[in-house]
Amino acid sequence: MLHLRLISPEDRTDKVLAQLDGTTGVTNVVLLRAAARTPPGDVIMCDVAREAANEVLDELRRFGLSTEGSIAGEQVDLVLSDAAERAKEEAPGEGDDAVVWEDLARKVDNDCKLTWAFMVFLAIATQIAGIGVLVDSPILIVGAMVLGPEFGAVAAICFGMLFGRGLLIARAAMTLVTGFAIAIAITFACALVSGVLGWIDPDMLVGNAEVEFIVKPDRWSFIVALLAGVAGVLSITAGKSSALVGVFISVTTVPAAGYAAVALALGQWGEVAGSAAQLAVNITGMIIAGVATLFVQRLFWTRYHLPLPAQRPPGE
Template identity: 50%
Template sequence: MLHLRALCPAERTDAVLEALRDCPGVAHVVLLRGAAVSPQGDVVEADIAREAADEVITRLYEQQLDRTGGITLEVLDTALSDAADRAEKEAPGESGDAVVWQELVSLTGEQSRLNVTFQAFLTIACLLAAVGVVTDSPVTIVGAMVVGPEFGPLAAVAVGVVLRRWDLVRRAAVALAVGFPLAMAVTTGATMLGEATGLFSAGNLRGEHEVDFIFEVGPYSLIVALLAGAAGMLAMTSAKSAALVGVFISVTTVPAAGYAAVAAVLGQWSRCLASVGQLAVNLLGIVLAAVLVLAVRVRSKRFAASPRPLPNG
C-alpha cells in the first residue's frame, strides 16, 4: 500500500474527504484541522492500495491541491488492519500490475537530470568500459554496465513520448546528448594518456577478444535492446526495481561508448564506427520497447492529456 498526505486549503477539505470516501481502495483516513503551516490549511492522510492511487491522485488534482497545497506519496512496507485488507480487495486490478503515473513521471524526471552526479557516473562507467576493452575483461565490462546511469533518461524519453510530456523528453534528451559525448571525451583523453605512457598500444585491439561482442552489431543487438527496454519499463512501472540490474547488464550502451573512444585513439576506425552503431541501436531499441510497453499500460487518457510541467533544475 501507499501512504498519502495531502495539504489542502480549509475550503477544499470537505471535497477532498468526499473524494477519498468515493474511491475504492482507501483506508485509514485522518484529518488534522489547521495542522499545515506552509502552505496554511488542513492535512489529510490516508493509506491507499497501489492500484487505486492513480484515481485518487486524479481526484486530488481536480481540487488543484498540486497548486494550492501539496500531495506526497510513500510506500508502506506493512499495513496491519482489516480496513487495509478490505481496501486492497475493493481496489480494481492487481497491485503488481498497477501504474502510478505521477510517481513514474516524478521518478523518471529526477533520473533524467543532467547534473554532476549523473555525469560522474556516466564518465566512470565509460572509463571502466575502456579498461575492460584494453584488458579484454568481460567482468570489467559488466561492471561498467551496472554503473552506467543511462537507463533513467531513456525511460524518461519513453514516458514523455507516451504521456506527451515534452518537457520530460527535452530534459532527458539534453542529458543524453551532453552526457555521452562528454563522457567519451574524457575517456578519449584517458586513453591518449595511457597510450603515451606505454600502458597499452594498438595491439591490444588486434585479433579476437572476449569483449568483441561490444562492436559486433547484428539482429541480436536490436533484439536484446528491445527485451531490455521492455523489462526495464515493466520494472519501473511495477516497482520491481531489482529487475533493473538485469537490464543494465544486458545492454551495451556504455561499453560501446567506451570502446568507440579507445578504438578512435588507437586508430581502429572500423571498430570505432561499429561501436557507435552499437550504441545507437541500443539507445533506439530501449526507447522503442519502453514506449510500446507504456502505450499498452496507459489507462488514463485524462492524465496523459493534462501534462504538468516539471520543476526547473
C-alpha cells in the same frame, strides 16, 4: 499501499472527505482540523491502494489541492490492518502491476537531469569498459554495464514520447548526448596518454574475441535491447529496482562508448564505427520497447477506471 498527506483549504475539506470515503481502495482516513500552517488548512491523511491511486490523485487535483493546498505521498511497506486489506481487495488489479503516473513522472524527471553524479558514474563506467576492451576482460565489461546510469534518461524519453512532453524528451536527450560525449572524451584522453606512455597499442584491439561482439551489432543486439527496454520500464513502474541490474548487464551502451573511445585514440576507425552503431542500436531498441510498454500499461489500466462519487469543487 500509498500513504497520502493532504493539506486542504477549510472550505473544501468536507467535500474532499466525502470523496475519499466514497472511493474504492481508500482507507485509514484521518482528519486534523486547522493543523496546517503553510499553506494554511486542514490536514487529511489516508492510505490508498496503488491500483486506485491514479483516480484518487486526479480527483484531489480537481479539488485544487495541488495548487491551493498540498498533496504528498509515499510508499508504505507494512500495513497491519484488516481495513487496508479490504481496500486492496476491493480495488481492481494487482498493486505490483499498477502504475502511479504522477509518481513515475517525477521519477523520470529526476533521473534525466544532467548532474555531476550522472557524469562521474558514466565517465567511470566508460573508462572501466575501455580498460575491459584493451585487456579483453568480460568481467570488467559487465562491471561497467552495471555502473552505467543512462537508463533513467532513456526511460524519461519513453515517458515524454508517450505523453507528448517535448521539454522532457529534449532534456533527457541532452543528458544522454552530453553525458556520453564527456565520458568518451575523458576515456579518449586517458587512452591517448596511455598510448604516449607505451601502455597500449593498436594490437590490443586485435584478437580480443571475448569483447569483439561490442563492435559487431546484429539483429540479436536489437532484440536484446528491445527486451531490456521492456524489463527496464517494468522494473521502474513496479518499483522492482533489483531487476534493473539485469537490464544494465543486457545492453551494450557503456561498453560501446568505451570501445569507441579507445579505438578512436588508437586510430582504429572501423571499430569506432562499429561501436557507434552498437550504441545507436541499443538506445533505439530500448526507446522503442519502453514506449510500447508504457502504452500497453496505460491502455490496460484504463479498463479499470474506478467509479467515483460525482462531487466536484464549486464552480465545476
